[in-house]
Amino acid sequence: MLKNFWYALEFADKVGRTPRQVRCLGQDFVLYRTESGEPICLSDLCVHRGGALSMGTVSGDCITCPYHGWQYDSNGVCVRIPANAPERAIPRKARVDAYPAVERYGMVWAFLGDLPEEQRPPIPEIPQWADPSFRAVQYEMVVDANYERTFENVVDASHTPFVHGTAFGNPDKPEIPDFRVRQTDWSAEADIPLSPPPPKGLWGLLFRGKELPDFVTVTNAWYLPNIVKLHVRLPIGDLMLYDFNIPLSQDRTLIKILGFRNFFTGGWADGNTRKRIEKILLQDRPVVESQRPELLPFDLSDELHVRSDALQVAYRRRRAQLIKDGWWVGGDDVVTGDSPRRRATVLASPARHDNPELAAAWVHKARQGGDPR
Template sequence: MFKNFWYALAFSDEITETPSRHRILSQDLVLWRGPGGEVRALSDTCVHRGGRLSQGKVEDDTITCPYHGWGFGSDGACTVIPANGRGRPVSKRARVDSYPVDEQYGWVWVFMGDIPEEERVPIPDLSFMDDPKWRAIRGEWLWNANYERVVENGTDQSHTPFVHGGVFGDPKAPPVEEFEVEVGEWWARLTVEQRSPNKPAGKLSQLLPNSRAYKEEPPPVLVRTAFFFPSVVMIDLTIPKIGRQIIWDTNIPVDENTTLTKYIAYRDFYKSAWADRIAKKMVEKVFAQDDYVVTEIRPELIPDEMAGELHLRSDQMSLEFRRIREKAVEKGYSVLGSAEGTKTSKTIIASPYRREAGLENAWVLPATPEGVRAL
């Protein structure tokens, strides 16, 4: 798993003035909205006796630990210790980590790391989402699988005829045709034409405005898939005579063995509400088909060495993901899967406040160390 990246952690409307708990990188965060609507993100563990701040209340942008009433501001500094009484200063070490937050494209993004702002990989440009021509649905899927396996599956073209045959991808035409791959510093995008079954299965035919076109062999679908390291995936389908559908998902590494995918699926055809139900069922049918395979992959984690698995030309997107992953490891961004610590100790993903002058040694809980391997 990797620190020092932006993660889309929640849909915007999931975060309110009431504190809520969110788990990422084996660590719990508490999120809430301040008086001006800004989202706050703090470590969920009180440094006094380990109480969960998310079980407390927020008043005047201060969250109160439910155990002993300690109050923490949006910067993570403790401002209230009831047991001290009046006049006693609050220790500088009475603080929890507070993380940068941005809100874009319907998601709340949290920066899980401590590097300076100018060194951070930017949030992907998803501005097309604001175009009113799109009809959108959304949902989530919980996997008992490592998020890197989930991300690689999302951009893998050669599995579709076998895992998704009858929905998209033709089992009778499995070869991956000529494709193009663009590679950026922290992303890659593939473009390929792919055959589909002659007739869509089940309720999919109800969703397509020109389903008669499928009674004979349909023209190929233009497929674009992309990943934005470490956790965002795009699947973009242009279907001749029908329209375009784009699925963006954020694959949250809850821990090394659990992934929470939150997705938004856009389409520019059949924009009625009744079609939303069918579209959601189809998207989640695809997730279920993938889940059946991905949760059984062994080893559960991507091998450390490229030679640990056999690669083909059609695996180029997976290879690009692993090359970028190696770069993140070299930068020291990887963290151990057991980042939370043990039953008698706890570590925390370091926040930018740990780099501020005078605060270098003001932390009770140690920073999660760099991982021996990326998980």
């Protein structure tokens, strides 16, 4: 799992004044909005006795722990301890990790890492969100597989005729012509000609009397750390899916999808669009969940690659460099508790980078290694 990136954690319309727990990279976070509507992301763990802040309440711009009433501001700093006498100062260590958060493209994003602002990778652009010619729908599903397996599955064009059959591919014409990968430091995409299946159902109505093209250009793309774009150019218009593969843990992924179409743009067609998205995911899910090894190998040569795997290879090579640069979750990011023995992810926030003397102030002492017993 990669840190030091912006992660889309939740659909924006699900985040309000009531605290909402979300999970990513094996860590629990709490999301809420300030009085002015700005999204806030904090570690969902009160520093006092480990209560879940997501079970608490929001007052003004602060969130209150449901256990002992400790109150934290939007920067994660404790501003009130009800049990303390008024003259007693609040300890400097009384704070929780706060992660930069923004709302963009209908999602609430949080920067999960401790890099200063000028060093952070960009949030990928989703231009269809502001394009009035497109209609958007949301969909989500949990898959019991590592997020890199679900991530790579979407950019893998060669599986479509076999996993999706005539729903999305053409089993009679599975060949993938050569294509060129366009790559930046944070993304890669390719235009891939695929033989289309005969259209069915509602969408097939517009094909009546029309001759199907031999190939349809599908643009597959990935954006670090976990987003995949699928752009299908249909004779009736454009269908674009943005998949956010949220790693709940090493072996469980929450897939959130923003689907855009510039045909059948009335709300009456939303249900049909979600049904088609669901069908694709239900076809993918058992295959991805059965993949072995469960985790993506670190060594490129540990799995066999062919020309049609170029987008996946590009990702694995970039991933290898980021691991080398220290952007992989592990080591100091994993805390081992005492009895019963338990491991958890605790990602350093920018506050730790800005305040070195507090770098480990609110982290379990077992971080320094081994069983504290």
